[in-house]
Every structure is written in structure tokens, then in C-alpha cells.
Amino acid sequence: EDQVTQSPEALRLQEGESSSLNCSYTVSGLRGLFWYRQDPGKGPEFLFTLYSAGEEKEKERLKATLTKKESFLHITAPKPEDSATYLCAVQAGGDDKIIFGKGTRLHILP
């Protein structure tokens, strides 16, 4: 069964303190791995799509990497406005649905 597990569930960092969020996945033939950011009560905002092991993508203070079993979202020198829930999701080959993890709640303290 296709599955996504994110860790940690919650993370509190000081402003400027870099860290990484983990997404472990089990899927039959990965078609794509997605990272979204979600603010409370709002819809997920697209960040990155990764397609194959070894791929990396960057956007401002965020960098996403992918291996055959997991993905990392690295956040460098975070600011309070980076506080949100970060969702990881996978799509299997030949499948239309996206399977989400439960997310990591990130809180950046000023």
C-alpha cells in the first residue's frame, strides 16, 4: 500500500536556525513527489515537484531533495513568516490521486 510518513510532527526553531524536514514514502513506481506549504485554514500552496532520485530544487530559503526512499525539505536561516505546516505527497505511476502525509508543523520564533 502506498504510504507517506513525515517527521517530526512539529518543530520549533529560532529565527536563523537551519533544519530539515523528512518525508519517507512507499509507492509503486513514483510518478512525482510534491511539497506543499499550508497556512491554518487555507489550501495547500505548491512549492516543489521532484520526479527522480538525485533531483534537487530550490526556492528562496527552501531546498527539496529526493532519494529512492525519502525526501528532505531543508530550510536555511528561516524567518517567522516561514511558520506553517509543510505537507509531503506522492503520486504513483498510472495513478491520478495524490497521497499526503500528515504534515510537519513548523514554528519559527523571532
Place this chain on the structure above:
Amino acid sequence: DAGVTQSPTHLIKTRGQQVTLRCSPKSGHDTVSWYQQALGQGPQFIFQYYEEEERQRGNFPDRFSGHQFPNYSSELNVNALLLGDSALYLCASSLPPDTQYFGPGTRLTVL
């Protein structure tokens, strides 16, 4: 370029009632997917519509049904509402095989 839009923003219903939620996809997108997100959980796939047909369905009962119109907009209908149906309902649009983009969601509360 307008993104995905959903209406209404919030909705309060009582058990046993029926509800209809609406979604307009991002310009250029022809596929709409619906997700249910309970508090503290990730979104769960309900179904996907393409060319006015349900293309794939998640593990949701028949009380959940949908429709896609010729202009690609979509509706989600839920009959015989239960307390457990209270959630944030998300619509996502895409032009497969590309990424799904989400709307702001509709918060449904069932009393």
C-alpha cells in the same frame, strides 16, 4: 491569472442534510480533484473528474458524488451528512501529468 476558486468559504449544516460545494479550476486546467482534510490530518483523495467523467475514486462512500461541467468547473455533493463529515474540503486543478494546484477550501461544519 485567477487561481483555483471555491465557494462557499464556510458552511454550517445539520446532520442528515445535503450540501453542494463548487470549484472553478485554474485557467488552462481541465482536470479537477476533490480532497477532504480533517483537522490535524493530511488531505484525503475523494475523486477526480476529467472530460465530465469520474476518472478515479478514493475510499469514500456513495454519499459523496460529483459533477464536472463543460467549462471544467466542478461540484461536490454530500448527502445525509454525518458529524464526521465536518472538515476542510479542497479542490485541486491540473493539466495532467502536471502538478495539482489547490484552492482555498470550503470549511464544512456539521452540527
